[in-house]
Amino acid sequence: MTSSADQRAYERLPFSQKVRVVSAGRVAAYAMVINIGMGGILLGSTSPLPVGSQCKVAIPVPDGGGIKRIVAEGTVVRGDSGGTAVKFAQAIEPSRFEALFRSAPVSTHSSLLAGYLAYFEVSRDKDLANCEKLLGVSKRAFRTTFYITFCSCISLAILPVWLLRSLIPAYPNWIKIALCFGYGAIWLAVIQPSIDLSVFHFLKHRRSSQPNP
Structure with a gap:
C-alpha cells in the first residue's frame, strides 16, 4: 500500500514549459508539458517514440543569467490523444523539483x-x-x-x-x-x-x- 508520503512525492502538478525528448542520443521531439511529478511527466503531444521505449527528457531551468537543464531518464508508458506519459527511472530530487516551479514562467492564462x-x-x-x-x-x-x-x-x-x-x-x-x-x-x-x-x-x-x- 502506498504511504501518504509517497503519494505527496509523486503528486502531479500543472506545468507549462517546452522540453526536449532525446532517444538513442538524438532529439526525438520537442513538446509542451501538461503536468509533471517527481516520478514522471505528461507531455502535450503524441511522441514518435513507441510505448516501452527508453528516452531522456531535458527540462530547462533558468539559473541566473543562463539555463540549466534537469535531465530525467524514463520509459514511455502511454501515447495517445491525451498525450505522452513518461515514467522516470529515478525520481527527481525534491530540491530540484521545487526549483522548476520557482523559476517557471508566468502562465499565458495568468490573466x-x-x-x-x-x-x-x-x-x-x-x-x-x-x-x-x-x-x-x-x-x-x-x-x-x-x-x-x-x-x-x-x-x-x-x-x-x-x-x-x-x-x-x-x-x-x-x-x-x-x-x-x-x-x-x-x-x-x-x-x-x-x-x-x-x-x-x-x-x-x-x-x-x-x-x-
Missing part, C-alpha cells in the same frame, strides 16, 4: 486578457499554429469546441431577441441592422471566447488529473 489574446492569436491562423502551446489543447479540441459553441451562440443570440420582440421599439431599419451587427459582434468577440476558454480550462484540468506514472 483574463492574456487568455483572450492567446485565443485570438490562435484563431487568426488557419492552421491553428501554437494552439497547444498557448491554449493547452489540441487543434482538434479547439475546432470541436469552437464549432459547437458557435452553433450554440447563434441560437442563444436569437432567442432573447425573439422573446422580447414585442418590447423592441420601431427603430428605422438602419438602426436595427447596426444593432444586430453590434449584438453579433459582442457574442463573437466576448461571449463565445469566454465559453471556449472555460471549456479549454476544463479539458486541461481533466487531462492533468488523469492518473499517470
Whole structure:
C-alpha cells in the first residue's frame, strides 16, 4: 500500500514549459508539458517514440543569467490523444523539483486578457499554429469546441431577441441592422471566447488529473 508520503512525492502538478525528448542520443521531439511529478511527466503531444521505449527528457531551468537543464531518464508508458506519459527511472530530487516551479514562467492564462489574446492569436491562423502551446489543447479540441459553441451562440443570440420582440421599439431599419451587427459582434468577440476558454480550462484540468506514472 502506498504511504501518504509517497503519494505527496509523486503528486502531479500543472506545468507549462517546452522540453526536449532525446532517444538513442538524438532529439526525438520537442513538446509542451501538461503536468509533471517527481516520478514522471505528461507531455502535450503524441511522441514518435513507441510505448516501452527508453528516452531522456531535458527540462530547462533558468539559473541566473543562463539555463540549466534537469535531465530525467524514463520509459514511455502511454501515447495517445491525451498525450505522452513518461515514467522516470529515478525520481527527481525534491530540491530540484521545487526549483522548476520557482523559476517557471508566468502562465499565458495568468490573466483574463492574456487568455483572450492567446485565443485570438490562435484563431487568426488557419492552421491553428501554437494552439497547444498557448491554449493547452489540441487543434482538434479547439475546432470541436469552437464549432459547437458557435452553433450554440447563434441560437442563444436569437432567442432573447425573439422573446422580447414585442418590447423592441420601431427603430428605422438602419438602426436595427447596426444593432444586430453590434449584438453579433459582442457574442463573437466576448461571449463565445469566454465559453471556449472555460471549456479549454476544463479539458486541461481533466487531462492533468488523469492518473499517470
